[in-house]
Amino acid sequence: MRAASDVGGTFTDLVYYDYDATSGKSGPVRVAKADTTPPNFEQGVMDSIHKAGLKPAEMTFFAHGSTVIINALTERKGVKTALITTKGFRDVLEIARGNRPDLFNFNFRKPKPFVDRYLRLELDERTTYKGAVQKPVDLSPLSQQLDYLKAEGVEAIAISFLHAYLNSENEQAVVTEINKLWPEVSVLASSEISREWREYERTNTTVLSAYVHPIAQKYIESLESKLAGEGFTEPPYMMQSNGGIATVQSAKDNPISMVESGPASGIFAAAYLGNMIGEKNLVVLDIGGTTAKCALIEDGDVKVTTEYYIEKDAKSPGYPIQTPVSEIVEIGNGGGSIAWIDTGGKLHVGPQSAGAMPGPAAYGRGGTKPTTTDSNLILGRIDKDCFVGGEVVPDMAAVEQAFAPIMAGLGVSLIEAARGVVRIANANMTNALRLVSTNKGYDPRDFALIAFGGGGAMHAVALAEELKIPKVIVPVNSSVFSAWGMLLTDLRRDYLQTHPLLVAPENAHLFADEFQSLKDKAQADYDGDGVDGAAEIVFEYLADLRYVGQEHTVKVTLPLDSAGDIDLAQTIEQFHGVYEKRYSYRLDGAVQLVNFHLIARIEVPKPPLAKKEITGRALSDVILHERVVDFDQHGIHQATVYDGLALEPGMGFDGPAIIQEPSATLVISPGHRASVDGYGNYIIQLDFTEKGA
């Protein structure tokens, strides 16, 4: 039995399937859901296992993704943390970058640092920008400083010195001394967390890591012991933000690497699925209750970046976290997003969400605000008789009441208001999808749209129409796709190292040396993790490159020559190409490397996925009913509604149609053709001969 669990804000999803090692056969994928149980999230995980009737003793593989890190950060539930910096720089954490994104708000306040000033201490030391130690760290005040921090009730210490990304000597000296003087306290040095420059970003990352470090350790240990207590004999794996899984040891050492594990696994699962079904260029859309997340996969490659922030929006600079995270754009638009009119008479959808409680007005739990889900009900896209998997009878009176202010404010009917809300929500999501595609030089017509999450199927076809994407894929089990993705990932570690260097033949040996030392580190880290020594590490070589004189970089996968060395001439060519694609011009200038980036992967054996069973039943047998559905610009039609669970590979039909599953509704507007592939994924071919809008 292979299983993965994904802890979400409301539910903990469990996805599992049988695997018979002797026959090499896999059983169908099954799903269980339990309530999420903060603050003891591991309880929800165990509940979902029990609900599914699984015996941990029979599990051979267990992967786990959790929001425990991001929750501890956003709810400020980490431990009391101190910071030690280079003398003269303790206020960098509070100054941050000095920016004010809320431009015309003169009563602006920037986000408060995670460490108060009285817990930010300094030591006299200095490393230069060339990585030379100019002044070894003076440890003489440290013992007294630690006494002070102890008395203040500090539980974790972050250390961040200037240029430690080049030389960690001074930081390490402090770590060693603290381990000696105060072995119980959590200590993290910036050089262990990030090897990139920009002292504010690296310091903040280290601080946030330290802040959640003891919590993550406790959580992972308690999950391990609960699983072991019920007989699980393997080590569990933890999902990371870079799309790979990590051993528990690695996750405990660097917990911030799990900060965005949920979205990452969905995106990487999309890449895996795309690879399997021959769709290597994908626009990825994950629509949940509160937000929609978008990403782009080019030639099977998920982009991973270290320019990641939490709590950043149009008004707030947020907090940077320099850890590898799959590149996503997230907007406040999901099924529960609330529609409202501003004083100028403009209709908005989101970013406020009705959440799970009270939820959309139709839930009848006291929600008085109109949401996207309510609009889809009004338009007949969601089945009134099968709302929330048939568990809820929608309160349509409450829905009408909730829409009254919009109807009055804009002078429109209920239907028109609902269409407007869906259209604005779609426009918001279209803009987000544009940010990951057209804005970066990609033509959506070269891509397929893969949509999942609770609301993915509902909006996917309409969004593909907007962006002229010719094909939509809604994967089987789309509402628990992220958890499913964890069963498909490999062990992965990313190593970034800032080392500004001209890309030129005379530097070839420096490239080779730097990558070799990163590879050695990867090998040592995997050895230290207790990963099977025989496992082969697969390396990928990337670099963040720029024109000399520019600041921002683009990531390029480095080509190898026949001898297996980095081909620098080809690298430069590649950079020009990627750069021009993104920015529409190229320069003659010299090319400089800023960061080396090594991906070190160990493949986890994955049994083949089971195909969906074909019983030979007729298409007419899987029709649930026909109902009137409003397809907005496409008109109002009598649509055929199919039972998604009963559809079989090879079946196909044209819109207007709806595919209904207990937790997902796929809306297919007229003219487009849907089919079911061998695994049970829905594939919709769009027809653009008739202009949609």
Place this chain on the structure above:
Amino acid sequence: MDIFTTEIIKDSLVALGDEMFNAMVRTSMSPIIYETTDFAVGATDAQGNLLAQGNGVTAFLATLDTAVQSALERFPNEGDIRPGDVIITNSPYLGGGTHLSDVVIILPVFHEDILVAFTVNKAHWTEVGGTEPGSVSTRATEIFQEGLHFKFLKLYDEGRINEALVGIIEANVRLPESTLGDMHAGVAAARVGARRILELIEKYDRPSVLHAMVELLNYGERMTEAELLKLPQGEYEAEGIVEDDGLGNGPFTVRVKVTIGDGKMIADYTGTDGQVAGPINCSYTGLVTGARCLFKAVTDSEIPANGGCFRALEIICPMGTIISAQSPAPVSLYYEPLIAAIDVMWKALAPVMPDRLPAGHQRSVGATFLSGNHPDTGELFVMGEPLVGGWGASEDKDGDSGQFCCANGETFNIPTELFENRYGVQVEQYAFHDADGGAGEYRGGKGVVLDYKITSDVAYLTYAASQTISRPWAMEGGQEGSNNYALILRKDGKVERHHMCTGIAVEKGEVVRLYTGTGGGYGDPKRRPKAQVLSDIKNGYITEKQAADFYFLT
């Protein structure tokens, strides 16, 4: 045309500002663009009404639309502007003008040979020639010393680049690669915007998009009007000073009378001192920008800025003042009087709008330039950056510490690790200082002290600040903030203080120490709870002596 489609086109027009902004940040060659984001991007309709503007700095708020308006005056006849043209201007005294370093790129957008819009960007180029490296001087007496002056020239003529103009730029600036890189980035960003407008027209058709433009402007006007009605109606006055023109003259007074009533706001700057001999003059475009910034801050700062938002704002000022300077007044430090113009309006209105406006802040860009040769390569560098300082306290909060001034916005300090790598100069501290100032029931935010230790044989410092003698103003019995100034710590132990200087030699091992002001306090310090004062001491935000002297802590 249904209302929701119009809404969606409007949103797409607003989103275009952000798209152009990202393109510009990513492609620029100059730290002043990619870190300081000393630029603005946006689009106007065919008449030059601002449709949307991308986040950069606040101080460019009136520079895009007025640039297009002046371009239309310069090229008045049909056929003067053709598809494929790109217009370039940096003329301070006309629309879009600030100082010569800020160059405007205007790209007319045609659909089927009909002019439908302009996409525009204005960015601070690191170098446009002139007497001083970095093209900013504190001692210029005429604009001719401040660099190349482009007055609405065609950079591209029907798609062909103007090689003669490019050649002139290349031969007249100190860092041609960087300057021409900035130029290309500007054109690329404008093209991104143009492409999006054409995509919208292809999707919806031209009349729908043009209709949405009109609606967008009307929406801005409606939203602003509603906000204006909420403000306390009446007349409010204030004045402030700009200390020095760089030539030793000054101080100069900036005055304003703000009238709110009849759904309008009038900012009357009559009574402000005349233009000055040194380069601390601001043109009328700069003044419009300043007044618009404050207007936006007190109406709704969240409404996307467009031309409609400013229909209810009237600005009065006779020509030839320090904030409405005429040719050939030198203008390289235009932003200091511009900020003073914002600040007096702010000071006039804060007492009646304490929920929107805090007490006075450091009120200076504190622009600091260092030039010299990199100790490793010997190559010339020109470093230019604004400084962060303390903001004022407000009726319910302490002020922010270490933030860029109100004329900046999405402006980023240069990380020390990048700074040292790029310039070789060693940064010795970047910290809050504890100069007196800002005490109050709510405390002003802390100013910063920043040390640069010179590591090459010699480097040259250019520095210009205001509020070097006057202090950030307080509210409701709070204490004023502290001053902006620069020190040079000489090898022989002497310490020099500077407020305005150009090209001062600083030798190896000497330190440039920059101080920025702490913001003004709000309310009587005695009203600050004792626990709070003790916490301030513990955090080092105030010293024990300050606690005793200003908070009467016993």
